[in-house]
Amino acid sequence: MSRPINDALWQQITHDITTEMRAWRLAHPKATLCAIEVELDARLNRMRARMIEDLALTSSAADWTATPAAEVPRCTACDQSLEATGAKSRTLQTHGAQALTMERTYGVCPACGAGLFPPR
Ligand SMILES: [Zn+2]
Incomplete structure (x- = not known):
């Protein structure tokens, strides 16, 4: 792993959902079970996306700039060791349109x- 799970982030998003759902419930005391489920799922989908991003960053493939030479990812076409050109971001879509x-x-x-x- 290039770095551990970001505990502070996970605690923060869990805290945020708890706080938001408490406030939402107080504002909607007669909400149906279905409405409660929709509200919670929307927040859980957001939380899930942030957790997936964080977990992906724990992969050794996320940052291999300090990887020993023998373990540096190789070109899939000609098997040469790749040269790192810095971090780049890309955006993907996951469940819940997140x-x-x-x-x-x-x-x-x-x-x-x-x-x-390089693949994960
Ligand atoms: Zn090549």
Whole structure:
């Protein structure tokens, strides 16, 4: 792992959902079970996306700039060790129409010029 799970982030988003749902429930004391479920699911989908982003950053593939030479990701076309060109982000979509922003070290092959995000 390049870094551990961000405990402070996970505690913050859990706290935020608890606080938001408490306030929402007080404002909607007669909400149906279905309405409660919709409100909670919307927040859980947001929380889930932030957790996935954080978990992805714990991968050794997220930042391999300090990886020993023998373990540096290799070009899938010609098997040369990739050269890191810095972190780049890309946005993906996950459940609940939530955007995931993934920050990873991007690599370029010095032989053929192919560029890629090494797989996780
Ligand atoms: Zn190559």
